[in-house]
Amino acid sequence: MQEEPTIDTLNQTNNINPVTNTTAKSSTKKIPKKRDEKWQRNIAKKARLEGISYESPVAKKNKKVEARNLKPACSCRAKCFEKLSEEVRQTIFENFWSGCKSWEQRRQYVADRVTKTVKVRTKKASRRKYNFIYNFKVNDKTINVCRVMFLNTLSIGEKYVKICVSKKNESGMTEHDKRGRHVPANKTKDSIVQSVLDHISSYPSYGLNLSTMYKQYKEKMVRAGKSESEYAKEWFYRKISNLKIH
Ligand SMILES: [Zn+2]
Structure with missing residues (x-):
């Protein structure tokens, strides 16, 4: 149906x-x-x-x-909600969900924003042996926020953060996303085709002409840090979109 x-x-x-x-x-x-x-x-x-x-x-x-939706700001005593406007939060959220082009990239983002500190002393016996310190980078400034603010702004769960942090190795990079498919060099073309299909699929209708669509596609790819060999040329984009539309 x-x-x-x-x-x-x-x-x-x-x-x-x-x-x-x-x-x-x-x-x-x-x-x-x-x-x-x-x-x-x-x-x-x-x-x-x-x-x-x-x-x-x-x-x-x-x-x-x-x-995914932006979840409510915190109401904690540290008042991080005063440090981050709703507008900034929305931008962070959008960059996280539309800006990251792979789960690996997303995992890296979280890993970079979370610092794990070992609890040296604990007053009472706690199951947690470490603390997480969360921050966002806004205009090159690092703003520390509480857990709720961090999770709700990115619309992720604590479990996910733990996974991201645990994958961090000494160099600060996350391990290669093992769930993700390894992309051998000869699969590059497939991924280009995929990127075009994905892009076309993201359009609600064919109101836009292909030149505009391609322009936006290219911008998106460049923003995602793709080099020229990693995204489609215009003729190729057109070729794929013709296959798909007609
Ligand atoms: Zn807070």
Whole structure:
């Protein structure tokens, strides 16, 4: 059963998918089911990475996974809510969820913002042998915040922070994300194709022309620190989008 189209990205993505788009049924080429499923999986994977809502293709009945949202500021005694405006918090949240292009990058971000300190003395017996100190970098200034402020601003759980910190090695870098797929050099092209598909999928409609879409794609890639060999050239972007749209 098709859901009513909403502003939700995935549904919009469905609209541009020739297989699920009912209006395009007769006029378009059939996309093999396997490939369509792969797209759906990739779309969900991408959505999860970016913290936007999606329907999980893994779970039964296309379970809807809600988008990540900025959670309320703390109300602690240290008053970190006075140091970070809602606007800044929103920006931090967005940079974290849309700026990080991989789980590894995200893990690194958290690891960089959290310092683990060993508790030297404890007054009462505590199960915790260490403390976490959380901070955000705002305009090159490091602002220490409490746990609630940190977790709620990034919309992550404490468990995730622990994982990120535990992966930190002596050089301060997190271990290679083992859950993530190792990308050998010859897979670079695949990842470029994927980046284009992902980008096209992120558009609600075809209101924009391809030149604009490509421009935004390129900007996004550059912002993510990709070198020229790591993202598609315009002709290639167009080629892939033509394959996908028509
Ligand atoms: Zn606080």
